[in-house]
Amino acid sequence: MKKLAVGLLLAAVAVGLALVAARGGGPQSATASSHREAPLIAQDPTADNTDLYAFVSPDKPDTATIISNWIPGEDPAAGPNWYTFSPTARYDIYADTNGDGKPDVTWQFRFKDMPGQFFLGNTQQSYTVTKIANGKTTVVGSGLLTPPDNIGPRTTPNYDQLAAKGIHELSDGSTVFAGQRDDPFFADVGAIFDLVAIREGTGATGGGKDFLAGYAVHSIALQVPKSMLDNGTNHTVGFWAATDRQKVTVSGGKAKQSWVQVSRLGNPLINEVLIPTNKKDYWNSQSPASDGQFKTYYSNSILAAVLEKLYPKFGPFKQTGRSDLVEVLGTGIPKLNYTGPKVMDELRLNLSIPPTAAGKVNNLGVIGGDNAGYPNGRRLADDVVDISERVVGGELIGHKLPLGDGVDANDVPFLSTFPYVAAPFSGYDDTHGQLSAKHS
Ligand SMILES: [Ca+2]
Ligand SMILES: [Ca+2]
Numbered sequence: 001m002k003k004l005a006v007g008l009l010l011a012a013v014a015v016g017l018a019l020v021a022a023r024g025g026g027p028q029s030a031t032a033s034s035h036r037e038a039p040l041i042a043q044d045p046t047a048d049n050t051d052l053y054a055f056v057s058p059d060k061p062d063t064a065t066i067i068s069n070w071i072p073g074e075d076p077a078a079g080p081n082w083y084t085f086s087p088t089a090r091y092d093i094y095a096d097t098n099g100d101g102k103p104d105v106t107w108q109f110r111f112k113d114m115p116g117q118f119f120l121g122n123t124q125q126s127y128t129v130t131k132i133a134n135g136k137t138t139v140v141g142s143g144l145l146t147p148p149d150n151i152g153p154r155t156t157p158n159y160d161q162l163a164a165k166g167i168h169e170l171s172d173g174s175t176v177f178a179g180q181r182d183d184p185f186f187a188d189v190g191a192i193f194d195l196v197a198i199r200e201g202t203g204a205t206g207g208g209k210d211f212l213a214g215y216a217v218h219s220i221a222l223q224v225p226k227s228m229l230d231n232g233t234n235h236t237v238g239f240w241a242a243t244d245r246q247k248v249t250v251s252g253g254k255a256k257q258s259w260v261q262v263s264r265l266g267n268p269l270i271n272e273v274l275i276p277t278n279k280k281d282y283w284n285s286q287s288p289a290s291d292g293q294f295k296t297y298y299s300n301s302i303l304a305a306v307l308e309k310l311y312p313k314f315g316p317f318k319q320t321g322r323s324d325l326v327e328v329l330g331t332g333i334p335k336l337n338y339t340g341p342k343v344m345d346e347l348r349l350n351l352s353i354p355p356t357a358a359g360k361v362n363n364l365g366v367i368g369g370d371n372a373g374y375p376n377g378r379r380l381a382d383d384v385v386d387i388s389e390r391v392v393g394g395e396l397i398g399h400k401l402p403l404g405d406g407v408d409a410n411d412v413p414f415l416s417t418f419p420y421v422a423a424p425f426s427g428y429d430d431t432h433g434q435l436s437a438k439h440s
């Protein structure tokens with residue numbers, strides 16, 4: 001069968017056709033995955049979760065690694081006002097070990113700007129990590145430093161060594177890194193404005209253009225002992241990440257300060273593909289514990305309906321009663337990472353499944369026969385666009401189509417050790433997505 005290029009279509013739905021003016025008045029760029037997917041969060045990039053990853057660490061299989069990214073579409077050359085975590089936001093990573101949609105372990109990150117040290121400002125920040133577990137709140141790291149953004153060989157020479165100094169041990173035996181990294185999400189979203197003009201030759205085996213190549217995000221990576229998360233029965237833990245901002249309310253003449261969640265992310269593409277646009281900001285404010293209210297959008301797929309319309313000759317695409325999608329994205333897959341009947345958006349990782357050896361990894365994950373990948377957790381290399389298209393297309397209900405966006409890998413290699421995410425391109429390189437530029 002001819003390879004399809006439905007990736008462009010998925011991306012179009014995913015992005016909500018967002019056009020982004022890059023910071024610093026640079027070139028315009030569309031973004032993807034959970035990058036600027038809802039109207040309000042698009043106005044608040046430093047709070048915008050873009051992607052979440054969780055996997056058993058390939059080089060330290062007694063630990064799990066959770067990587068959460070924020071700030072979509074960082075153009076490394078968009079100085080002099082570079083990118084930093086917001087000092088007024090709280091960045092949260094949650095782990096649910098008993099399938100009730102409520103966190104059992106929470107890590108909270110607060111960042112502080114530091115006095116100017118470089119010409120035209122400083123992008124290095126200090127931060128505090130607070131852990132909440134078993135009803136106890138403990139500061140497990142403070143005065144930790146991010147590396148500065150990768151500005152260029154004169155301001156930030158030997159960037160890899162500089163970034164390595166941003167790896168810290170926490171007092172509970174975990175390891176942490178926070179700072180600018182290459183955006184590990186890869187997808188062809190460049191042709192989304194003209195659905196008819198699908199790129200010649202684009203398919204599931206290369207030929208697409210990685211729209212996010214050359215762009216960066218801000219990552220928080222945590223490596224934690226599995227023993228901290230393993231429930232000892234189904235060994236499955238569900239992760240999500242979120243951002244909170246402070247809100248002041250006045251009542252009876254008294255000002256009261258509280259935190260309000262403005263962004264969240266578990267599985268990739270939930271808010272983009274499943275949730276209707278008029279509910280996307282509301283969805284960002286909710287928690288997995290109350291995700292049952294969104295179940296109808298899992299079982300009745302807007303994307304399947306769009307596929308049917310645009311590709312009738314490959315149909316019929318099942319549009320309603322999609323219990324397979326409820327399972328994969330809402331409850332977990334029986335005998336793999338099922339967490340119970342409660343529908344909730346958590347990235348579920350069965351900690352008892354060992355990492356797949358390098359060279360044997362299938363980036364189609366579970367549907368490619370590799371149970372150590374998405375949707376059992378998510379590795380950096382997992383091709384979640386192709387996987388999502390195929391599953392929505394009906395892969396698990398006997399309607400197998402070789403869907404894909406033609407971008408099969410990230411533009412730069414991942415690291416083999418923590419924090420695994422590649423270094424960002426430098427501003428001096430000024431790649432604007434050109435793969436020929438030197439990666440330093
Ligand atoms: Ca987002
Ligand atoms: Ca829980």
Ligand SMILES: [Ca+2]
Pocket residue numbers: 182183184185186212213214215410411412
């Ligand atoms: Ca990339």
Ligand SMILES: [Ca+2]
Pocket residue numbers: 187383384385386404405406407408409
């Ligand atoms: Ca792909």
